[in-house]
Amino acid sequence: MRSAKDFFRPLAVGAPTPITEVPARPSRVIHFFDPSNAKMAAKVPAMVGTVDVLLGNLEDAVKADRKEAARAGLVEIAKATDFGEHTQLWTRINALDSPWALDDLTTLVTEIGDKLDVVMVPKVQGAEDIHYVDRLLAQLEAKAGLTRPILVHAILETARGMVNVEEICGASPRMQGLSLGPADLAADRRMKTTRVGGGHPGYLVRTDPVDGDVTGARATAQQDLWHYTIARMVDACAMHGIYPYYGPFGDIQDVVACEDQFRNAFLLGCVGTWSLHPVQIEIAKRVFSPSAEDVAHARRVVEAMGDGTGAVMLDGKMEDDASLKQCLVIVELAERLAQTDPVLAELYADARESGSPEEPAPASASGAPGDGDRR
Numbered sequence: 001m002r003s004a005k006d007f008f009r010p011l012a013v014g015a016p017t018p019i020t021e022v023p024a025r026p027s028r029v030i031h032f033f034d035p036s037n038a039k040m041a042a043k044v045p046a047m048v049g050t051v052d053v054l055l056g057n058l059e060d061a062v063k064a065d066r067k068e069a070a071r072a073g074l075v076e077i078a079k080a081t082d083f084g085e086h087t088q089l090w091t092r093i094n095a096l097d098s099p100w101a102l103d104d105l106t107t108l109v110t111e112i113g114d115k116l117d118v119v120m121v122p123k124v125q126g127a128e129d130i131h132y133v134d135r136l137l138a139q140l141e142a143k144a145g146l147t148r149p150i151l152v153h154a155i156l157e158t159a160r161g162m163v164n165v166e167e168i169c170g171a172s173p174r175m176q177g178l179s180l181g182p183a184d185l186a187a188d189r190r191m192k193t194t195r196v197g198g199g200h201p202g203y204l205v206r207t208d209p210v211d212g213d214v215t216g217a218r219a220t221a222q223q224d225l226w227h228y229t230i231a232r233m234v235d236a237c238a239m240h241g242i243y244p245y246y247g248p249f250g251d252i253q254d255v256v257a258c259e260d261q262f263r264n265a266f267l268l269g270c271v272g273t274w275s276l277h278p279v280q281i282e283i284a285k286r287v288f289s290p291s292a293e294d295v296a297h298a299r300r301v302v303e304a305m306g307d308g309t310g311a312v313m314l315d316g317k318m319e320d321d322a323s324l325k326q327c328l329v330i331v332e333l334a335e336r337l338a339q340t341d342p343v344l345a346e347l348y349a350d351a352r353e354s355g356s357p358e359e360p361a362p363a364s365a366s367g368a369p370g371d372g373d374r375r
């Protein structure tokens with residue numbers, strides 16, 4: 001383990017100084033494309049500004065005999081495209097034990113390192129994988145004369161990676177975030193779902209029998225297979241000041257379930273997700289931007305709480321120092337998104353809560369019933 005004093009020193013002579021805080025740039029939607037697929041690649045320049053992140057995927061979903069073409073295609077696209085101020089360029093390299101990972105990093109950092117914001121590393125097993133990438137990136141950055149460090153994003157797709165999630169998050173100042181890799185993780189854990197993310201009809205709870213009649217009709221509710229995993233990821237990321245993301249939703253046609261899965265992740269603390277197909281982009285942007293109503297409510301609580309201490313009643317609910325902090329999460333996210341998204345800026349500027357909320361009263365007074373289930 002490096003000493004705290006060394007942690008923010010470059011790992012190679014001439015490499016840029018590591019950052020102490022991960023930039024809070026919007027990354028609600030990380031859009032995957034295959035740079036070796038001419039049709040997809042041709043669409044990339046027009047997608048700048050419509051997604052927060054464009055990710056050139058080199059790993060799974062790119063055929064083995066197209067790996068080199070994908071790498072070369074990404075270099076070409078990166079050199080030819082102006083990504084503007086608000087769209088980042090990321091890549092997902094091949095797994096560290098594959099025949100391609102070393103060339104992926106060497107080529108990309110030396111050729112387009114100045115355009116690359118984040119390298120996503122798949123199948124990360126522990127801190128040792130991040131340490132390897134960390135040192136190699138520093139050497140390559142020095143060689144390429146880069147002045148800004150490239151950040152690292154790990155995909156959790158093995159049981160060992162999950163068990164080591166905290167040490168992975170804290171392994172380097174380069175760590176930007178984590179995504180869930182539900183397909184590889186399911187296989188590694190020997191889960192019995194063949195879906196890429198999302199729920200399963202067999203994973204449910206059922207109400208008790210009425211009057212002991214076990215054959216009678218009983219309501220069931222499907223549960224979230226990924227709740228435990230995402231919650232663990234969120235805690236590990238929050239502890240280390242980096243960002244958690246959901247990941248892929250493979251049923252492209254089922255936009256409804258996709259939105260549900262994304263929203264569960266958003267509510268649990270994730271800041272974004274992946275889009276595999278253009279149809280998922282708007283879903284991700286909508287879900288990972290707080291609603292105008294939630295922003296309006298959060299602002300009302302902030303205003304009502306004055307200096308931020310004590311307790312008030314608002315619409316029949318108690319608000320205090322802690323609920324104020326919850327509201328600040330929403331307000332700060334909205335303000336950050338509004339800086340880069342003019343549509344959201346307008347939406348949040350005009351944001352109103354539904355109903356006609358009453359003024360705050362001291363906690364001892366009884367509040368009128370408010371607009372119920374929002375929180």
Ligand SMILES: CC(C)(COP(=O)(O)OP(=O)(O)OC[C@H]1O[C@@H](n2cnc3c(N)ncnc32)[C@H](O)[C@@H]1OP(=O)(O)O)[C@@H](O)C(=O)NCCC(=O)NCCSC(=O)C[C@](C)(O)C(=O)O
Pocket residue numbers: 032033034039040043057060061155157180181182183184185196247248252275276277278
């Ligand atoms: C699903 C597929 C095959 C359907 O591709 P399609 O061509 O059959 O779909 P389509 O509906 O017919 O496409 C309509 C149009 O959109 C285009 N298009 C389609 N997709 C994209 C895209 N992403 N970006 C830009 N354009 C896209 C496509 O080229 C076409 O263009 P056209 O109208 O000119 O003919 C295709 O969308 C695709 O390959 N997406 C990316 C898949 C991918 O990256 N998978 C890897 C991430 S998930 C993963 O790895 C798991 C994980 C984490 O490792 C783990 O859980 O373990």
Ligand SMILES: [Mg+2]
Pocket residue numbers: 060122157181183184
């Ligand atoms: Mg995978």
